[in-house]
Amino acid sequence: MGNFTILDAGQTAAALPFVELVDALRIGFASGCQLPQRHHHTMARDGEADATLLLMPAWTNPAEVEQYLGVKLVTVVPGNAKRGLPGLVSTYMLYNGQTGEQLALMDGNTITGRRTVATSALAAAYLARPDSTKLLVAGAGRVGSLIPDAYRAVLPIEDVAIWDANPEVSHRLARSVSESGLQAYVVEDLETEVRNADIISTATLATEPFIRGEWLTPGTHVDLIGGFTPKMREADDAVVTRSQLYVDTAEALHEAGDLVQPIHAGLIGESHVLSTLADLCRADEFVRRDSQSITCFKAVGSGLADLVAAKLVHARSRDG
Ligand SMILES: NC(=O)c1ccc[n+]([C@@H]2O[C@H](COP(=O)([O-])OP(=O)(O)OC[C@H]3O[C@@H](n4cnc5c(N)ncnc54)[C@H](O)[C@@H]3O)[C@@H](O)[C@H]2O)c1
Numbered sequence: 001m002g003n004f005t006i007l008d009a010g011q012t013a014a015a016l017p018f019v020e021l022v023d024a025l026r027i028g029f030a031s032g033c034q035l036p037q038r039h040h041h042t043m044a045r046d047g048e049a050d051a052t053l054l055l056m057p058a059w060t061n062p063a064e065v066e067q068y069l070g071v072k073l074v075t076v077v078p079g080n081a082k083r084g085l086p087g088l089v090s091t092y093m094l095y096n097g098q099t100g101e102q103l104a105l106m107d108g109n110t111i112t113g114r115r116t117v118a119t120s121a122l123a124a125a126y127l128a129r130p131d132s133t134k135l136l137v138a139g140a141g142r143v144g145s146l147i148p149d150a151y152r153a154v155l156p157i158e159d160v161a162i163w164d165a166n167p168e169v170s171h172r173l174a175r176s177v178s179e180s181g182l183q184a185y186v187v188e189d190l191e192t193e194v195r196n197a198d199i200i201s202t203a204t205l206a207t208e209p210f211i212r213g214e215w216l217t218p219g220t221h222v223d224l225i226g227g228f229t230p231k232m233r234e235a236d237d238a239v240v241t242r243s244q245l246y247v248d249t250a251e252a253l254h255e256a257g258d259l260v261q262p263i264h265a266g267l268i269g270e271s272h273v274l275s276t277l278a279d280l281c282r283a284d285e286f287v288r289r290d291s292q293s294i295t296c297f298k299a300v301g302s303g304l305a306d307l308v309a310a311k312l313v314h315a316r317s318r319d320g
Contacts, residue, residue: 009107018153028308029281048079058303115305117150128221131197139204140173144268163187213238218292243296
């Protein structure tokens with residue numbers, strides 16, 4: 001199998017430093033790639049909930065000099081909860097897109113987590129005030145715990161306020177962020193911290209909004225990572241109506257409750273979204289109009305970002 005490499009979670013993460021990943025995503029979003037519809041297979045189980053296999057392929061455009069093909073494979077087994085095993089396992093397989101030869105197999109959760117927060121940091125580099133120092137992180141799980149490191153790769157972050165439904169999880173992240181050299185503390189009053197923040201980044205599984213538009217101070221940037229179905233909400237209608245609004249991809253308009261619900265209620269039209277991340281990267285210009293605007297970026301995730309991250313892992317592991 002030639003130079004086929006296998007990278008576990010630690011090796012995958014080590015090959016994805018945020019400065020390099022944000023740069024690679026900027027180039028990747030500007031050039032785009034081929035993204036067929038993802039495959040969703042339901043597998044019936046005896047005596048427990050159905051399991052699911054998701055296959056998410058992506059490949060480079062024919063004009064690219066180097067051709068790659070990648071597939072993210074995700075198994076979702078709800079019955080694993082009572083076995084004490086993780087309910088979701090994700091693997092990324094990268095191939096040479098010209099020849100179809102395998103190049104590398106890597107940890108899919110790590111790819112997803114790091115490309116997600118790096119995508120948000122990339123958007124913030126175009127949208128947030130360049131003097132943003134105060135970051136509020138809401139949701140300190142697998143994705144949320146990576147937010148401070150990604151943001152400090154692009155902005156002069158100094159203070160990180162952390163809010164999670166589970167206080168133990170908040171304290172754990174506050175400790176590790178402090179150890180990394182930033183000021184970090186657990187939020188006691190969410191409204192006060194929302195008013196105080198330069199950037200608010202959310203990565204929860206919430207179905208009811210917890211960030212209120214009326215709390216936002218002029219100049220704030222809001223980054224909504226968590227909600228990925230029409231029923232999920234992290235921000236209320238006023239966050240969206242008060243903001244200059246941007247999305248990672250157009251799918252966000254149909255998948256994310258934070259946008260779907262105010263659109264259905266007639267509060268905003270689709271044209272309230274000013275542009276996608278691909279447009280921002282192609283123009284490659286800072287787009288915030290002034291220091292008083294409120295900006296908002298809503299992401300639902302993209303197979304393009306997975307492919308970009310996997311290519312970077314492969315390049316860095318190959319080059320030693
Ligand atoms: N936009 C993207 O590209 C993208 C990519 C990956 C994951 N996500 C989404 O990000 C979210 C977080 O994913 P994860 O893997 O970190 O999950 P996780 O389960 O590891 O962490 C979620 C955290 O949010 C907290 N939480 C849940 N509901 C809450 C609520 N109502 N209020 C406050 N805190 C709450 C939990 O206590 C937990 O610590 C999920 O919705 C996931 O689908 C988005």
